[in-house]
Amino acid sequence: MRILFLGDIVGRPGRDAVAKHLPDLRRELKTDAVIANGENAAAGFGITEKICNELYAVGVDIITGGNHSWDQREALAFIQDQPKLLRPHNYPQGTPGRGVANYEIGRGRKLLVINVMGRLFMDPLDDPFASVEAVLSSVRLGATTNAILLDFHAEATSEKMAMGHFVDGKVSLCVGTHTHVPTADTMILPGGTAYQTDAGMCGDYDSVIGMDKGVPVQRFRRKLPTDRLSVASGEGTLCGLFVETDDSSGHAISAQPIRRGGKLQATPPLD
Amino acid sequence: MRILFLGDIVGRPGRDAVAKHLPDLRRELKTDAVIANGENAAAGFGITEKICNELYAVGVDIITGGNHSWDQREALAFIQDQPKLLRPHNYPQGTPGRGVANYEIGRGRKLLVINVMGRLFMDPLDDPFASVEAVLSSVRLGATTNAILLDFHAEATSEKMAMGHFVDGKVSLCVGTHTHVPTADTMILPGGTAYQTDAGMCGDYDSVIGMDKGVPVQRFRRKLPTDRLSVASGEGTLCGLFVETDDSSGHAISAQPIRRGGKLQATPPLD
Amino acid sequence: MRILFLGDIVGRPGRDAVAKHLPDLRRELKTDAVIANGENAAAGFGITEKICNELYAVGVDIITGGNHSWDQREALAFIQDQPKLLRPHNYPQGTPGRGVANYEIGRGRKLLVINVMGRLFMDPLDDPFASVEAVLSSVRLGATTNAILLDFHAEATSEKMAMGHFVDGKVSLCVGTHTHVPTADTMILPGGTAYQTDAGMCGDYDSVIGMDKGVPVQRFRRKLPTDRLSVASGEGTLCGLFVETDDSSGHAISAQPIRRGGKLQATPPLD
Amino acid sequence: MRILFLGDIVGRPGRDAVAKHLPDLRRELKTDAVIANGENAAAGFGITEKICNELYAVGVDIITGGNHSWDQREALAFIQDQPKLLRPHNYPQGTPGRGVANYEIGRGRKLLVINVMGRLFMDPLDDPFASVEAVLSSVRLGATTNAILLDFHAEATSEKMAMGHFVDGKVSLCVGTHTHVPTADTMILPGGTAYQTDAGMCGDYDSVIGMDKGVPVQRFRRKLPTDRLSVASGEGTLCGLFVETDDSSGHAISAQPIRRGGKLQATPPLD
């Protein structure tokens, strides 16, 4: 299976970068499925139903979330009718929406997408390790599903690498989101799971994590109230990674970072 | 000036990777100066005088530190006699050692190295922004010194990007350390400062931030006391970035990530 | 039912204060049950089986714990045979020991003791609110049990007051531990639950939370490694609160702070 | 000198409790000076100039602040003209207002009031220990000033107790604020400094730290956006402590907690 994952889409520059580059990438990479983290798609904070539809229209199949999933309050309602929009699975019981999606690819193939959130330096949700373990206990990679993607939305590199090893061999791809900076550690772990600590944001990198840089710099230097954060307005970079998996084992065959447009150096075309 | 910076050296695999690849890299890149973060060089925790000398012997010119600088208590004493070993400048007044070093390159050229530590999700030292500002107030890039390198040892991408913009145009290179994962956002900021959120560790990447993965995974899953952390024992990757600067302006001309050996994909040779 | 609760017993001064004052207090207050938090009983860090027995011998009936429960590794083993020694109930599934105890008082009366840990500014265990809710779902105050005591081991006053209101009417007494300082807000909440944000430690108050003050002051001022923390050696104060409950409703009739010995002002004798 | 300190005044119930009880207390205690923390006086968030004047009118002489000092943006401007309104002294250089006030009592006596903020579990300001040390380096208790009061606005009991010992003998009174719960550890430290870990709020205690309890409980249980916090509306308790100092040494002679009205048990009248 040919899977493209895109990191946190931040505001208009992020959405524009996806709209501009994703259609070409789908053809170039012959993707079977495109998953993107959308927690910052709406002006940096949350996501609206309109933006979900906009993202589906340009080629995103499944949208994941994170700590910003609910910044747009309407998401608490419309997520109920959006089986392709996930939020972290380890929110408390009773939270609207779901953290796991089954996606049917052509020719009877299936992809399971899981979204969980870390706890180190973050608001404590339920244990992400136990949460993932519970999901995995009822599926078997290469048997009940052909591939499994885990979007681990977390801050600390230690928690993310620990999760990678925890699921090594049991999922096809464990990819981090949330820090808004791509890491250069794309690899296949010993058990066959593709791993990258963070996919990086789709957004303007001449910024502070996608936001106009004036206000954040001021917040760090002075400890006084500031204006609101607003999304930076330069050209965005599409950031993510592409993984090819073996449909019978579910393990990764190859994993490559993908970057297009904006301030970051583009990755070379895959052949 | 041709500057190579190497991220946190973690234990023996990190030291071995530096010893194996640095001599070749010095020739290949015709480096004028090599700076490396050594806070985890001694079995993952701190640094000894013996290891400092070992690193100098294989081609490191200046060693920076971080929150682990003092894990080997002897560092509190020997750092006084080690002008080339830095610790974060924003430790409280009275802390042994120094956070700034002037390094004389051939032909009368000078490089200033600054080491400060972030505060977001870390033990609060003095304000790193004010600390850097104070250092920069008495130097002028391209006049009193030909190049300035800032090692910002910090956790959060937001604080690191904010620092990058804060010093943009005033230092030659602002590079992050501490997360032990290289970021793929090497760029030259609008004001002429080369920037990368994290240089990545020199260490074994089949690990949890350089440490054998069994114990950290257990710590996240169960919340019970575990065995001590020990350094992973596989082949390490040398990780860092190479920046060429203009000696008269002090601004960056080019910036390239460097990776050699171990589990991460090597960067292509520079021509 | 007449219940005496004692806060975190810290080292020898704490144990001595309990040994000295508890026998008299049991008589004076005609207690039916004495519960004490023992997470710091062994030199400030954890608890041993020997100390458990020492505490039972001077009149403690049930011992609760917290984040320091496992500092003495032997507790991981002996807690299995100690039905009267609790650890926070919201440790991950599979943790040794238990977080709930049924205690049989004379004349067929029953007291349920629950121990959970907060998450704000602490290592994230499972959700304490959900954990308490699960326990309470299978009991009914005044029917299946005559009284329920909840030791909420937590840092933040906001989380503790929120827990108080969350269980108001459903437990007899919700008392906080962990900060090692008694609060002066003993009250009966509108639904009938006695509440005090923190019981305060049994320990030497001429200290920093029970530890000799030199090292902690140094840690705050300088950010360097220090000697180990050691328990302060002055006379300890027994600190806790006494609650009388109605056996048929399980609600609190009265609640009074109790302090004896050491540096804090003693509370007046109850009549 | 006879000094009354009142903890964080939270919204209308807090202001009403002060207005109702302070005039009587001034007479009863024959106070020379009344200091109150006002960071939550305006609907729980910050303070306005109008409320400052209201507090002066009912007998408050000096108002201190904390992390909420700037919640009402107008404070950034009017604090410049308010020598009797303090904010933590360890805000970065360039912050409006001041953290130290000299207050002239009758008959040529002087009281110095210092306000600093802690860093443990809080936004990191400059080092509070160094900040206090700097202020104290230019005054001498019992010589340049007759009394010194330190309002240490901090979360953790350990940091507060450490500060108490750090200034023991050098200030007349070290009192904590911020947790909104009074502690029952009023004491005179060995060096002569009166100490209480937290003064407690002036506000409605049938609440979560002064705020209506519905929303906070919901925030802890579910991790979803909620309505805004609003101040609880029941009768407030005036909370604080009263300290008598020796005018020539500056040391404390006696220290007593003071509570009047609302849900907490009143302290007995002093004779």
Ligand SMILES: [Fe+2]
């Ligand atoms: Fe994000």
Ligand SMILES: [Fe+2]
């Ligand atoms: Fe996020």
Ligand SMILES: [Fe+2]
């Ligand atoms: Fe490190």
Ligand SMILES: [Fe+2]
């Ligand atoms: Fe570090």
Ligand SMILES: [Fe+2]
């Ligand atoms: Fe404790």
Ligand SMILES: [Fe+2]
């Ligand atoms: Fe504790």
Ligand SMILES: [Fe+2]
């Ligand atoms: Fe407050």
Ligand SMILES: [Fe+2]
């Ligand atoms: Fe506060």
